[in-house]
Amino acid sequence: MVTNQTDSGSLLERLSNTPAEKRRGRLKIFVGYAEGVGKTCAMLSAAHEEQRDGIDVVAGYIESHVRPETTALLEGLELLPPLELIHKGAIITEFDLDRAIHRTPDLILLDDLAHTNAAGGRHKKRYQDVEELLRAGIHVYTTINIQHIESLNDIIASIAGTSVQERIPDSVFESADQVELVDIEPDDLIDRLHKGKIYPEDQAQREHAHLYIKEKLIALREIALRYTADQLNRIAVKISKQEKNSEYYTKDHILVCLSSATSNKKVIRTAARMADAFHGGFTALFVETSETKELTQKSRTELQGNLRLAEQLGAQIATVYGEDIPGQIAEYAKTSRVSKIVLGRSRTNKKRWFAKTNFVDKLTASAPDIDIYIIPDNQPSFYKRFPQYSKPPQLSLADTTKTIGILVGCTLIGLWFHSLGFREANIITVYILGVLFNAMVTRGRLYSAATSVFSVLVFNYFFTEPYFSLQAYDSGYPVTFLVMLSASFITSTLTMRVKEQAQQSAQKAYRTEVLLETSRKLQQAKDTSAIINETAQQMVKLLDRTIIFYAVQQEILSEPLIFVKEESAVDPQAYTDEKERAVAEWVLKNNKRAGATTDTFSTANCLYHAVRAGDRVFAVAAIVMDNEEPLEVFEKSLMIAMLGECALALEKERLNEKQKEISMQVQQEQLRANLLRAISHDLRTPLTTISGNAGILIGNSKVLSEEQKKGLYTDIYDDSMWLINLVENLLSITRIDNGNINLNLQAELLEEVFAEALLHINRNSKEHRIKTVLDDELLMAKMDSQLIIQVLINLVDNAIKYTQYGSHITVSARRENHMVLVEVSDDGPGISEEAKTKLFDMFYTADNIRGDGRRGLGLGLSLCKSIVNALGGTIEVKDNVPRGTVFCFTLQAVEVNVHE
Structure with a gap:
């Protein structure tokens, strides 16, 4: 397959079909101290052993270098077809990442971990391909020479006399699950070179002959042994941490100072090695001043490269703003509990030696308790008095x-x-x-x-x-x-x-105000859309760029939300096409940033960041970078902090939604338990009574007198009516809770409603004195008569159940302003203050000893409250004077038209 490097569309289309991550693969690195020690052969031999054990092995990309031993070991292994790219009219081959992910083997072999991919691939470096394979759950075997590790570049360059251009961050090497050092005696390696087993061509042998000197090889071998041993120790510490499930406490905190000097890379690598040796924290600090914006384009590029190098070596990037550079460094070091400061020192310049001496002396005086390490630099640093301006002064x-x-x-x-x-x-x-x-x-x-x-x-x-x-x-x-x-x-x-x-100061205050305002607005946001909207608006205000947000719903990106900066002349729709969306999809799946100014999909028009909390991605934010300057260090730090706050707010919202679901499940479970309790206990008594009385009537109908039969019939009828009323209450409660109740609101006479309700009350009402009191016989209210009748029946039955025989029960109604107040009062023992607060709760029943052994489910009063509230009224309970209880509720009054 031949792909033109400018045809990124096909690559992005293939990406959209990439399967999501399921599990993380394991990485094994075969390390050598020089070319030709046998790393590839060792990797292929190990792959054959895995294949014999039933592991699905695929050779992704192998550099055979026309060596017979390597070619022979490739036999029997499945070779993945390479990706062919057209570059300047020539066809070059590269590792096909998409084909490998779709093939999904158990183990894939990749030679030369530090390789730089040709333009047109998804990633700039091969180690980024490896990281994506690992996230896809594929195990990887790969090879590398020790001189390709970033932090060792300066040391090995001083030994070998040359510096390699292809390097990997130390974090990639340190993340390996297994490391195997492929070792060979230097004399044997030199002998292999002379026999043409490393470089078959004579010219290649002559070009690399200066590296294959015994003294140099011994030094490189010593470094490889030491660094590999350190990695094995790191793996052991990591396993120990996992087994003990405890945090790894580090006392030392290394701070490196960033600048735009080319030699600052040496300072960063030195600080990274110190942080690794001391097992301490590692922070890279940049002090932004008014002169930062006046740097030349070359210096800006160099500064961005140094910043990226520090990130690759595992540094936490920090930015402070101020003119007093030593004071800012000392203040940050004290606040962050830094134990060691590493900075570069330019070669002495007689015209500026006083200022340079002051810089170091002032830093030492400001931070006397912190160790300061000065690494010699060969070039002037960024912190110089008169910087080269990026352009000549403009006349106005x-x-x-x-x-x-x-x-x-x-x-x-x-x-x-x-x-x-x-x-x-x-x-x-x-x-x-x-x-x-x-x-x-x-x-x-x-x-x-x-x-x-x-x-x-x-x-x-x-x-x-x-x-x-x-x-x-x-x-x-x-x-x-x-x-x-x-x-x-x-x-x-x-x-x-x-x-x-x-x-x-105004700019710093403005940025700080934006960040604080973001935090305040996110706390006030009510839902996910509001959180995303507030974050995007604040990002537009901070960066003055068009922002695009893709919310994540059920692991899928939603439609883009576009927030255009003021007076923007660009068409934002141009940044939401299929190609750009595919990059956002990749960011979602891999939880990594991508797009413009990065090494992944660098040809995209936007810079994409995942809004994440841990491993969960809540949204993808895109910053339009087309024809725009790269983000400043301070702006980038604030943007990442803002996205972090957004992720926390979205996480909090997700937890709140989950808490609501759990609360709903608890309520449903409680309802289920109460219903089961009712069925298993409360319904058993009436059902047992009905079945028992029916059995007596069937088996002894001739023996029983008519009076006895009538008594049994009455008990059966009472228990059946009790069950019917209970089922009606359950059905009504269900309809109201589900919102399925249909209200038939009409003007009704209270006198007729009272009369109808009293016809359906408990038969035991004959043992109580019940009366109705109406101030006006034509008193009318707006209601659903069937529902209000059910409310009155429940209230009157409740009074009958919980009062003594012969009690007085009054059903009354009177007009109060535009409402009608309906009361059901009794002169029973009354209700305690504690019980009043729970009476209208579902399944609450007050303590009451009943002669028939039945007790209610606690649905009647809850149903009454639901019905009255649905009709726009209120219901409450209060004490009756001098004794007893009053239940009262309100309905909307209706005027009577006497002319009709």
Whole structure:
């Protein structure tokens, strides 16, 4: 298969069909100290052993180098067809990651872990392909030489005399589950070179002959043995941590200072090795100043490279903002409990040695309890007094007009002072004041410097003898001019510095305000969409770029939400096509950033970040980078912090939803338990009574008298009605809870509703005195009559059940404003205050000893409350004076039209 490197669409289409991660594979690295020690052969031999044990093995990409031993070991192994790319008219082959993932073997073999992929592939480096294979659950065997490990690059370059360009981060090597050192004696390796077993061609042997010197090979072998032993120790510590299930406490905390110097990479690697040796934390700190934005493009690129290197070596990136660089470093080190600071020192420059000495001395004085390690640099660092500007000063018509106007104004004031006989010192003060004012109202140092120079010249021209000439007769005038020029320069410089610091403080305050505002708004957001909306709006405000959010619903990306920055001229739809969405899908599946300014899908138009909490991805955020400058270090840190807060808010929302589901399940389980209790206990008594009485009637119908039969029939009828009422209450409760109840609201006479309800109450009502009281016989209310009748029946039956024989029960109604108040009162023993708070809860039953052995399910009053609330009324219970209980509820009153 031949693929053009510019045809990224087909690659992205294949990506969309990539299966999701199920389990993580294991990584085994075969390490050598030089080319030709036999890493590939050792890997292939191990693969054959795995294959004999029934493991599905595939050779993904093997560099045979036309060596007979390697070619022979490839026999019997399935070879994965390579991916062919067209580059400058030539066909080159690369490892086909998509084919490997779709093939899904148990084990895949990949040679040369540090290899750089050709343009057109998904990832820039092969170790990134390996990481994706591991996330897909595929085990990987791979090879590497020790000189390709990032932190060892400087040391090995000093031994070998050359530096390799293809390197891997230490974290990749340290993440290996197994490491096997492939060793051979240096003499045997040199002998293999001379016999043509490493480089068959004579020219290649001559080109690499300088590396195969015994002293160099011994040194490289020693480094490989030591580093491999360290890795084995790390693996043992990791296993020990997992078994003990405890955090690994580290006392040392290494801080490295980032700069834009090329040699800063050496400082970072040294700090990484120290952090690894001391088993300590590792932080890379960048101090952003006003001069950061004035760096050349080359310096910016170098700074981004150093930042990425620190990330690859496992550093936690931190950014602070301020002009006092040593003070900022010391303050951060104290706050973060740093134990060791590693920074680079440029070669001594006689013109700047005082400033450099001050930098180190001030840092030492500010952090006396912290060890400071100075790594010699061969090039000047970023922290220099006068940086090279990225572009020459820009002239502005407005600023030029302001400068000329200020000079003219100062000259006119000076001429006025001169006519009044003021001394020259007063006129000089006017020009110095003009320089100060010019620095405040113009941008850039060019106009301040120009104003300082022209102020001296204009003063000389108009106010020194001979007048209207640039000559000066007085011998003291040159000193005056020099003092005036110096004062003007100092004044303008201090004013510009104060102005820049004010701008920096305002920018820092604005960014901090945005971050705090984000935290406040996320706390107030009510649901997932609100959280995403607030986060996106804050990101637009912070970065001034168009933001696109893909929410994750059931492990699938939803439709993109586009948040366009103000006055944006770009079409945001161009950044949500299938190619861009495929990158977002990859970020979701792999929980990694990708897109523009990264090594994965670097041709994309957006930078994609996963909004994640742990291993769970809640959304994918895309920052439009097309035709935009890369994110600044400080902006990037704030953006990551903002996305972290968004992930926490989404996680909290997910937990709240889960808590609601659990609460609902608990309620359902409680309802189920109560129903089972009712069926197993409360319903058993009436059912047993019915079946027992029926059995007596069937078996002894001739023996029983008519009076006895009538008594049995009555008991059967009472128990059946009790069951019918119970079932009706259950059905009504179910309909109301499910929202299936249909309200038939009409104006009804309370007198008719009361009469109908009293016809269906408990037969034991004859043993109580029940009466109705209506202030107005034509009193009407808006209601569903069938439901209100059920409410009255439940309330009256409740009064009959819980009062003594012969009690007085009153059903009354009266109008209060626009509502009708209905009351059911009794003169029974009353209800305790504790019971009043629970009466309307479902399945609550008050303590009551009943003669028939039955007790209710506690549904009647709960049903009454649900019905009354559905009709727009309220229900409550209170004490009756002097004794007893009153249940009262309200209904909407209806006016009676007497003319009808």
